[in-house]
Amino acid sequence: MSTSWADSVAADNNAASGSSNINGTGVASHPARSTYVPPHLRNRPPTAEPPFSSHSAPPSDNDRIGYGGSTSGSRPGGSRPDYGRQGYGSGGRGGGGWNSRGGGWDRGREREVNPFGNDDVNDEAERAFAEQESTGINFDAYEDIPVETSGENVAPPVNTFAEIDLGEALNLNIRRCKYVKPTPVQRHAIPISLAGRDLMACAQTGSGKTAAFCFPIISGIIKGQYDFNFSNHFDLQIHEEARKFSYQTGVKAVVAYGGAPINQQLRELERGVDILVATPGRLVDLLERARVSLEMIRYLALDEADRMLDMGFEPQIRKIVEQMDMPPPGLRQTLLFSATFPKEIQRLASDFLSNYIFLAVGRVGSSTDLIVQRVEFVHDSDKRSHLMDLLHAQMTNGIHGKQSLTLVFVETKKGADALEHWLYASGFHATTIHGDRTQQEREQALRSFKSGNTPILVATDVAARGLDIPHVAHVVNFDLPNDIDDYVHRIGRTGRAGKTGLATAFFNENNLSLAKPLADLMQESNQEVPTWLTRYASRVSYGGGKNRRSGGGRFGGRDFRREGSFSRSGGGGGSSGGYGGSSGGYGVSGSYGVGYGSGATSAWD
Numbered sequence: 001m002s003t004s005w006a007d008s009v010a011a012d013n014n015a016a017s018g019s020s021n022i023n024g025t026g027v028a029s030h031p032a033r034s035t036y037v038p039p040h041l042r043n044r045p046p047t048a049e050p051p052f053s054s055h056s057a058p059p060s061d062n063d064r065i066g067y068g069g070s071t072s073g074s075r076p077g078g079s080r081p082d083y084g085r086q087g088y089g090s091g092g093r094g095g096g097g098w099n100s101r102g103g104g105w106d107r108g109r110e111r112e113v114n115p116f117g118n119d120d121v122n123d124e125a126e127r128a129f130a131e132q133e134s135t136g137i138n139f140d141a142y143e144d145i146p147v148e149t150s151g152e153n154v155a156p157p158v159n160t161f162a163e164i165d166l167g168e169a170l171n172l173n174i175r176r177c178k179y180v181k182p183t184p185v186q187r188h189a190i191p192i193s194l195a196g197r198d199l200m201a202c203a204q205t206g207s208g209k210t211a212a213f214c215f216p217i218i219s220g221i222i223k224g225q226y227d228f229n230f231s232n233h234f235d236l237q238i239h240e241e242a243r244k245f246s247y248q249t250g251v252k253a254v255v256a257y258g259g260a261p262i263n264q265q266l267r268e269l270e271r272g273v274d275i276l277v278a279t280p281g282r283l284v285d286l287l288e289r290a291r292v293s294l295e296m297i298r299y300l301a302l303d304e305a306d307r308m309l310d311m312g313f314e315p316q317i318r319k320i321v322e323q324m325d326m327p328p329p330g331l332r333q334t335l336l337f338s339a340t341f342p343k344e345i346q347r348l349a350s351d352f353l354s355n356y357i358f359l360a361v362g363r364v365g366s367s368t369d370l371i372v373q374r375v376e377f378v379h380d381s382d383k384r385s386h387l388m389d390l391l392h393a394q395m396t397n398g399i400h401g402k403q404s405l406t407l408v409f410v411e412t413k414k415g416a417d418a419l420e421h422w423l424y425a426s427g428f429h430a431t432t433i434h435g436d437r438t439q440q441e442r443e444q445a446l447r448s449f450k451s452g453n454t455p456i457l458v459a460t461d462v463a464a465r466g467l468d469i470p471h472v473a474h475v476v477n478f479d480l481p482n483d484i485d486d487y488v489h490r491i492g493r494t495g496r497a498g499k500t501g502l503a504t505a506f507f508n509e510n511n512l513s514l515a516k517p518l519a520d521l522m523q524e525s526n527q528e529v530p531t532w533l534t535r536y537a538s539r540v541s542y543g544g545g546k547n548r549r550s551g552g553g554r555f556g557g558r559d560f561r562r563e564g565s566f567s568r569s570g571g572g573g574g575s576s577g578g579y580g581g582s583s584g585g586y587g588v589s590g591s592y593g594v595g596y597g598s599g600a601t602s603a604w605d
């Protein structure tokens with residue numbers, strides 16, 4: 001396990017673990033449709049207390065002025081007007097007034113807030129970045145992307161949103177989001193989902209997977225089907241997206257995550273919900289309190305699905321999906337999405353699916369060509385000065401005096417704090433996100449980063465997945481992760497939505513196990529691989545447990561059912577009938593999470 005230099009400076013003795021336990025904060029769950037209201041809560045008078053009051057603090061631009069600062073905070077988006085809503089207690093699904101689809105969910109005294117009205121990023125920052133963005137948007141870059149599907153009766157892809165019957169309200173929101181045409185994953189995944197099929201979908205970071213699973217779910221709810229779903233990263237961000245997509249459709253999305261007071265979330269749930277975005281830990285908690293039932297779940301979505309079944313999350317997921325009252329595969333529709341999908345995880349995931357379609361868009365598990373990747377050999381003791389050089393170079397390339405946004409990944413929480421302090425002392429405005437910071441602090445840090453006030457964000461792996469910040473120009477792997485998939489997700493914080501990006505990694509003897517997968521990945525992504533890295537790659541045998549791609553071929557981007565040993569019907573993916581439903585020999589419950597969770601950095605909590 002590598003040790004970062006930032007660490008050694010920061011830590012007196014205690015080399016920080018860098019990982020945090022798993023209780024659900026970082027894990028996001030996606031919307032679960034919990035239309036259920038427990039009997040003892042039905043017909044109760046509405047509570048006067050505004051939900052999400054923790055979100056109502058006014059935004060501030062910088063979360064760490066002088067380091068001591070309180071970070072009591074706001075979430076991106078600033079204050080949230082009172083939802084105030086009544087009549088939640090009408091009981092069960094369809095109760096609480098949510099049959100009245102369309103025109104928003106003004107259910108009683110709770111009014112729907114316009115999610116397009118309070119943009120995260122202030123105007124000045126938006127203008128400053130606009131020039132950069134206008135040259136960067138390049139969805140055509142995705143046009144030639146290879147697409148692979150396997151499974152029976154795959155619905156044909158569409159080229160425009162107009163070809164899909166998503167409903168007028170949702171179409172209006174798509175226009176409000178300024179989405180002109182569907183991205184490749186959306187083109188394929190939306191028709192498959194609308195056809196009612198289970199789906200395991202792999203597509204590159206930043207390619208629009210969130211909308212790809214949200215649109216069919218929202219559309220299905222509008223049409224009167226019932227739903228639940230859940231995912232695993234920045235759940236507030238997914239919630240924000242879901243709120244935009246479902247605005248004035250009559251569909252209500254609620255978020256439940258660890259690290260925030262559970263009572264507020266309970267109150268919100270009691271008022272009725274169509275889509276619940278939840279972290280596994282918090283959802284288990286809610287289920288154990290018997291405050292939520294999954295009986296009426298119609299859709300289950302796992303975003304970052306490979307992560308959900310990795311790193312020890314699997315027992316929680318199995319508990320939620322298999323041991324509570326959720327309808328089994330076949331009776332619910334299950335959608336799994338990620339940019340990386342190792343075969344072993346596919347095998348586990350197949351337990352949750354029924355007669356599913358496998359969809360791979362792009363070189364799955366690979367990074368997008370839009371990201372220029374550089375690897376430099378840097379000894380631990382030289383990392384800071386090297387980073388300084390990169391930052392100085394970037395300053396001269398800044399936009400309108402604003403430094404472009406740089407995300408720096410380090411291995412440990414202490415390392416993150418130490419590097420932030422050092423950057424500040426060196427004249428750079430920086431902030432941090434890691435497992436020891438509260439949810440509010442993280443949100444505040446994100447806001448400060450997005451606005452450009454602290455254009456450097458130092459983060460642990462907690463920020464590796466899902467985070468969608470439009471203007472990140474550079475991702476620096478100050479400390480490389482142990483797992484190549486984590487690398488893929490980290491660098492995917494730049495080069496999003498068709499924009500270009502730069503990723504620089506500091507490599508040294510501590511990262512030898514990554515040499516081969518990194519060289520392979522760079523080659524796959526048409527990047528220039530330094531000769532010294534190729535030499536390391538050929539020398540080092542890396543059969544260890546952490547880099548799952550070893551021996552895997554094409555980075556796990558194929559349907560594992562097509563591999564000889566799993567091919568029951570010899571169909572080359574053409575027939576999936578034999579794979580659906582429960583484990584049937586693939587599901588080795590519990591045997592995997594241990595395998596490659598151990599030792600890998602996790603700042604998830």
Ligand SMILES: Nc1ncnc2c1ncn2[C@@H]1O[C@H](COP(=O)(O)OP(=O)(O)OP(=O)(O)O)[C@@H](O)[C@H]1O
Nearest residue numbers: 179181182183205206207208209210339466468497
């Ligand atoms: N059809 C579209 N047209 C334009 N922009 C889009 C479209 N679909 C999604 N986007 C934008 O692209 C960005 C990336 O989308 P999203 O966060 O869903 O990517 P992702 O594939 O989930 O990435 P990751 O794997 O890193 O989580 C978002 O800012 C989103 O608003």
